[in-house]
Each structure stands twice: as structure tokens, then as C-alpha cells.
Amino acid sequence: MTATTTANTLSVLLAVSATTTMLVSAEQAPKELPWSAEKCAELGYSEKFDACAEIEFCEGDAYGGGYNGGRRLNRQLRAMDSMEMYGEGQNEGEVEVWDEDVYYDENGNSITEDVEVGLYVEDEGAGRPATFGWRIPGEACAWPGPLIRMSRGKRYGLFVSGSGNEETITNIHTHGLHVPGHGNADDVTRSVSGSDVIIYEYHIPSYHMGGTHWYHSHWHHNSEHHVGGGAFGMLIVDDGENVGEGVDAGVEAFLSNEKILIASNHEDIYGPWIVNGVQREQYDFNVDEWYRLRILIVNLDDHSSSRTISFGDECEAHAIAHDGMFRFQVPAAASQTTFSIGDASRLDVAIRCSSDSTISIYDEVVASIKTSSGNTNSLPSPFTSSGEAWSSTRPGYLVDLRDVEADGAFSIKLDETNINEVQYSLEKPLCAGGTDFKFDTIQEWTLSLAYHPFHLHIYPMQVVSQNGECGENHEYGEYYDTITIKHSYRRLYTRKMGKCKVRLAFRDVGGKTLMQCHVFKHGDQGSMAFIHVVGGPAQENEPRVHKCASEPCDEPVNIPLCEGGSAEDY
Ligand SMILES: [Cu+2]
Structure with missing residues (x-):
């Protein structure tokens, strides 16, 4: 590997430098994707969907823009x-x-x-253009992509178009949604390129828990390249009604008093971290007012898999949700200023500050909090009016499984190129003793992960190891969609390998789902596997393709069942 400067790239630098004097003066939370019933009517899908939106893959020219690295x-x-x-x-x-x-x-x-x-330019602030990205048609190709906000109980049609380039194939994974992983829903074998348009059908069930999630490109072999270019964004499911027992007006006001923190670094580089696409994000807080800070960590370096995020001593912070799922008791009793969090994970905290403060990832300040007095809103509070924690409402896929007898056990070992020594394959699913998993069963899985973050699509996992085997990112009894035990490659050799036990319920949704290492490079190298959950409801394939310039477009991919036979009908 060599570092060189060429005439060609130098001209890019000069062009970008001109824009770097822009300073960040307020929060840079991304624009929201505009869902509407009118868009469904315009596209001819009024009967199928309650709300529709178009999103476009895009390709920019260069990294850069105030990137003080x-x-x-x-x-x-x-x-x-x-x-x-x-x-x-x-x-x-x-x-x-x-x-x-x-x-x-x-x-x-x-x-x-x-x-x-x-x-590398010496400056603060300025937005960061994406080399690959998701955009609202007509908008800039920005890093990160638009904020997708969804409501429980609604049927959504997301119309996804390629970047215009026939050579660029991509797709979207909605990381955290409890929706089918096959048919025309959240299936990572789907594809779009050129000017074609495919339709993702998402029914957010009314029982779906509200929370902080995200979406990103997931086309095999190109995930790292695409997400590393900026092709990701935050996805929020609104809380709606029946959030928890004891939730009053103050708690409701708090839950919607939100701030967004999307932290990302850059492929192959050890830092720096940027927040909401800028080098030094600034949050405006009222003194002593409670805010719900929705944090998403997108790591693109393949040698570490966790980090700490910390707030200055001027602030008090309590965890309220992990990976977009509320804690059983909200908020956590203890205030913390430092939280340990794994890759691809989310953390929602209740935070209030008495004066100006900072937010850091490890020891790097990534954002500042500017407080102002005089307009304090005292209504929002993470605690009930009697100053207590409240119990979150638990849908069937997120109930407490600690005292439940599991129907099946399974062990998973993640490596850089495989899971359980099998490399990613469209021909061969992962099987438990030669058979597929059964719908409506409770599973207990033992995870041997080293530093690889384990993400299971669709079905969240409850941590049931009591003695810290799941590492400092996870609390006994809480739910997560990604488990990361060790922090980095280097620490791998200095600490004992953990065997973390989780339980999960194959409920509501059946069909195929993907498990993977969430280091993008490792997933692309084959550290991913499909499993089948048989005996549950099946997701339809249609409507699937909205616009196809040359056949075939987004043909369904069927992974054979463990015991043989087609998985077309679950
Ligand atoms: Cu890995």
C-alpha cells in the first residue's frame, strides 16, 4: 500500500476545500422521507398501501468536505x-x-x-457528500440518507430506484423492523440497478414496538463499499399509543422531545467520527430540560466493533432503549455519563444538561451541547409524575423469556468469512441438527463471537447470560438485535472468549431470515447465513417490480429448505 497524491485527485481537493468554511450552527438532522397517500395514488397503489414514498440510490464524486481527518x-x-x-x-x-x-x-x-x-483538510464543520447514498428524488446525495419515519399499524410501499448506473446493484435492509425477510419485504437477495424501480412492502403491525432503527444497502459483496460511501440512514417507528404502564403527559412529551445523533466513521480508517454528516455537530438544549437522544452507531472500520460514547459531567443520562427496543423498566435507574455500545447498534438515552457540554466517542469530541436558559420547558420527563420509572408494553416478540423453557438450542460461531464454518450460500441454509427452525418456538442460542458483531434480521434477542459473558455492551434481561461481546481485534488475545446466551421467539413472522457478522467486510466475505423458520405466515411476492427496463428484474431467490424441497411456500 502506498500513499500518493495525483494531479487528478488534487483537483478534487481544491474543489472541496472551497466549501469548508461553512460552520455548523444548529443540528444537522437529516430531512424526512415524505410518505403520503397521494404518492400511492399517483403510482397506482392506493388500495395496496396507506402511504408511499420514493427513494433513490445515488452516486457522488468524492469523499470530502470539511473532513478533518x-x-x-x-x-x-x-x-x-x-x-x-x-x-x-x-x-x-x-x-x-x-x-x-x-x-x-x-x-x-x-x-x-x-x-x-x-x-484531509484542516477545518471544522461543513456537510459530507456521499460517494454512494440514498436520497429523496431531486435532493443532494448526502451522508447520511433521509430519515425514514413510520407509524405502527400502517401499510407502507417504498419505491426504490437504482442510481441510473446499470453496473451498480443495490438493495435496502431495514435493520430493526419486525417484518418478513422474504417475498416483497425485507429480503436481502432482492436487487435494483439502473433506472429500474422495485417495491418494498412493509406492514408495520400495530403491536410493533416504537423505536430507533436504521436502513442500509445490503447487496452481497458491495455492502461495505456502499455503506462505506454513505448509503445508510436512520429509521424511526413512532411510539403511538400504549407505550407503557404509567406513561403520562410528561413522559409522552419527553418521548417526542427528540434529538438525532447518527455517528459514523469511514471504511479502512481509524476515525475520525462524524455526527449527522458533520465534523462537529452542535446541539441546542434548554438548561435542565430532558431530551430523548436517539443514537445510531455506524462503524465502517473492520478491526473494531464497539466503542464508548460519553457526555460531559454537566449532563445526566439514563438509558431508555437498546437497539430500538425499550428497556423493561424505563428509564434505567442509574445515570451514566459513559455508555459502551456495539456496532450497528442504537441507544436511546434521556439526557439533561445544566450547562454547555460535549459528546465524545472514546476520547474524541464529536459534538457539542450548547445550553440556553430562559426558555426551559419543564414538562418533558422520562420519569412519571411521581418521579418513578415505568414498565414498557411488551409485544409477543419482546416478552421476558428468562423463566420460559426453550423449545430448541443452537450454537453459533462467527468468523471473518463464515458462520459455523459454512460460507454464505444461496444453495445451503444453516440447519439445526439437519432441520429448519419451527415457527412459534422459543430458542436458546449460545454465541461464540470473538469481536464479531452478531446481527439476526427480524427477530430480536434477549440476553440471558448473567455473569457478563455477553460483554459490557449488553445488560442481562434486555433485548438487542446485534450482540457484540468483544471490542476489537487487539483485545481478542488479552481476554477470555465469551459464550453469550440469548433467547428469542420465532413469532408473528416466518420464512427465511439472515444472520450475519455486522462488520461489513466480513459479511461481504461470507460471514452470513440464511435460516428458515417454517410453519408460519408467508409473505407474498407481489407487487414487486414497478419499472423494469430489461428483464429480468428482481427475480425472487428461493433458498432450499434443510430437509430438501422448495421454500416458495412456508
Ligand atoms: Cu466479523
């Missing part, structure tokens, strides 16, 4: 010297090009190309 990268390179990850550092103001990064085409063949991985 040089100084920090050099410092972290020194810390990583012993791993010999990078041959050379680079200086501020230089464009860095690393030769021979390997990517894959749609057939899985490796492509060798020069990849520009970053622009």
Missing part, C-alpha cells in the same frame, strides 16, 4: 504500528490514495482499482 489519523496510526496496518501516514491537506483495495463486481469477481479513501 489528517491529524487524528496520524496519531492513531502510531498507536497501530505494531499491527502494520498501514505503511505510511499522510499530512494534513493531502489527498490520500491507497492502491489495490479490492472490491467485487456483481458476480463476485474481484476488481482491483485505485480507491480514494479520504480528503
Whole structure:
């Protein structure tokens, strides 16, 4: 690997530098995707969906824009010297090009190309354009993509178009939604390219818990490349009614008094972290007012899988939800200023600050909190009017399984290229003793993960290990959709490997689902597997394709069942 500056990339640097004097003065929360019944009528799907929206994959020109990475990268390179990850550092103001990064085409063949991985300019602020992204048609290709907000009990039609480029294949995974993983719903084998348009059908059941989730591109072999370019965004399911026992006007006001924090870094680089697409986000808080901070962590470096996020001593913070699912008792009794959180995970906290403060990831300040007095709103409170915690309403897929006898047991071992020594395959699902999993069963799974974050699509998992085997990111008894035990590659050799036990309920939704390592590089290398949950409801395939320039478009992919036979009908 070599670091070079070329005439071609230098011109990109100059073009971007001109925009870097813009300072961040208020929160940069992304624009919301506009759902509407009118859009359904316009597209001819009024009877099928309650709300429709169009979202477009996009490709930008370059990374950059106020991306103050040089100084920090050099410092972290020194810390990583012993791993010999990078041959050379680079200086501020230089464009860095690393030769021979390997990517894959749609057939899985490796492509060798020069990849520009970053622009280093000394400045604060300014938005970050995406090299790959999701956008509202007509909007800029921004990092991160639009905020998708959904309501419980509604039928949504998401019309997804390609970037215009026939060579770029992608799709969308709604990380955290409890919806089918096959048919025309959240199936990662679906695909769109060019100017084609495919339809994702999402019925958010009325019992779905409200929470903080996200979406990202998930086309196999290109996930790292696409998400690493900015193709992701936050997805929120609104709380609606019946959130919990004891929820009063103050708690309701608190739950909707939200702030958004989408933290991401950059593929192959050890920091820096940016928030909401900017180098130093600023939040405006009223002094001593409670806010619900929705935090999403998108990590693109493949050698670490967890981090700490901390607030200054001027603030009090209580956890209220993990991975978009409320704690059983909300909020957590103890205030913390530092939280440990795994990759791809979300954390909602109740936070209030008495004066100006900062938000840091590890020891890097990524955002500031500016407080102002005089307009304090005292109504929002995470606690009930009597100052107590409240019990969240638990839908069937999120009930307490600690005292329930499991119907089945399974062990999972994640590696960089495989799960249970089987590489990702469309021909072969993962089987438990030669059979598929059964709908309406309770499972107890034992996870051996090293530092790999384990994400199971569709079905959240309750941590039932009591002695810290699941690591410091997870609390006994709470639900998560991604489990990350160890923090990084380096710590792997200094700490005992944990065997973390989780329980989960195969309820409401059946069919195929994906489990994966959520280090994007490892998923792309084959650390993913399908399982089938048989005997439950089946999701239809239609409507599926809205616009197809040349057949075939988004043909359904059927993974054979463990015991043989087709999985077309579950
Ligand atoms: Cu991994």
C-alpha cells in the first residue's frame, strides 16, 4: 500500500476545500422521507398501501468536505504500528490514495482499482457528500440518507430506484423492523440497478414496538463499499399509543422531545467520527430540560466493533432503549455519563444538561451541547409524575423469556468469512441438527463471537447470560438485535472468549431470515447465513417490480429448505 497524491485527485481537493468554511450552527438532522397517500395514488397503489414514498440510490464524486481527518489519523496510526496496518501516514491537506483495495463486481469477481479513501483538510464543520447514498428524488446525495419515519399499524410501499448506473446493484435492509425477510419485504437477495424501480412492502403491525432503527444497502459483496460511501440512514417507528404502564403527559412529551445523533466513521480508517454528516455537530438544549437522544452507531472500520460514547459531567443520562427496543423498566435507574455500545447498534438515552457540554466517542469530541436558559420547558420527563420509572408494553416478540423453557438450542460461531464454518450460500441454509427452525418456538442460542458483531434480521434477542459473558455492551434481561461481546481485534488475545446466551421467539413472522457478522467486510466475505423458520405466515411476492427496463428484474431467490424441497411456500 502506498500513499500518493495525483494531479487528478488534487483537483478534487481544491474543489472541496472551497466549501469548508461553512460552520455548523444548529443540528444537522437529516430531512424526512415524505410518505403520503397521494404518492400511492399517483403510482397506482392506493388500495395496496396507506402511504408511499420514493427513494433513490445515488452516486457522488468524492469523499470530502470539511473532513478533518489528517491529524487524528496520524496519531492513531502510531498507536497501530505494531499491527502494520498501514505503511505510511499522510499530512494534513493531502489527498490520500491507497492502491489495490479490492472490491467485487456483481458476480463476485474481484476488481482491483485505485480507491480514494479520504480528503484531509484542516477545518471544522461543513456537510459530507456521499460517494454512494440514498436520497429523496431531486435532493443532494448526502451522508447520511433521509430519515425514514413510520407509524405502527400502517401499510407502507417504498419505491426504490437504482442510481441510473446499470453496473451498480443495490438493495435496502431495514435493520430493526419486525417484518418478513422474504417475498416483497425485507429480503436481502432482492436487487435494483439502473433506472429500474422495485417495491418494498412493509406492514408495520400495530403491536410493533416504537423505536430507533436504521436502513442500509445490503447487496452481497458491495455492502461495505456502499455503506462505506454513505448509503445508510436512520429509521424511526413512532411510539403511538400504549407505550407503557404509567406513561403520562410528561413522559409522552419527553418521548417526542427528540434529538438525532447518527455517528459514523469511514471504511479502512481509524476515525475520525462524524455526527449527522458533520465534523462537529452542535446541539441546542434548554438548561435542565430532558431530551430523548436517539443514537445510531455506524462503524465502517473492520478491526473494531464497539466503542464508548460519553457526555460531559454537566449532563445526566439514563438509558431508555437498546437497539430500538425499550428497556423493561424505563428509564434505567442509574445515570451514566459513559455508555459502551456495539456496532450497528442504537441507544436511546434521556439526557439533561445544566450547562454547555460535549459528546465524545472514546476520547474524541464529536459534538457539542450548547445550553440556553430562559426558555426551559419543564414538562418533558422520562420519569412519571411521581418521579418513578415505568414498565414498557411488551409485544409477543419482546416478552421476558428468562423463566420460559426453550423449545430448541443452537450454537453459533462467527468468523471473518463464515458462520459455523459454512460460507454464505444461496444453495445451503444453516440447519439445526439437519432441520429448519419451527415457527412459534422459543430458542436458546449460545454465541461464540470473538469481536464479531452478531446481527439476526427480524427477530430480536434477549440476553440471558448473567455473569457478563455477553460483554459490557449488553445488560442481562434486555433485548438487542446485534450482540457484540468483544471490542476489537487487539483485545481478542488479552481476554477470555465469551459464550453469550440469548433467547428469542420465532413469532408473528416466518420464512427465511439472515444472520450475519455486522462488520461489513466480513459479511461481504461470507460471514452470513440464511435460516428458515417454517410453519408460519408467508409473505407474498407481489407487487414487486414497478419499472423494469430489461428483464429480468428482481427475480425472487428461493433458498432450499434443510430437509430438501422448495421454500416458495412456508
Ligand atoms: Cu466479523
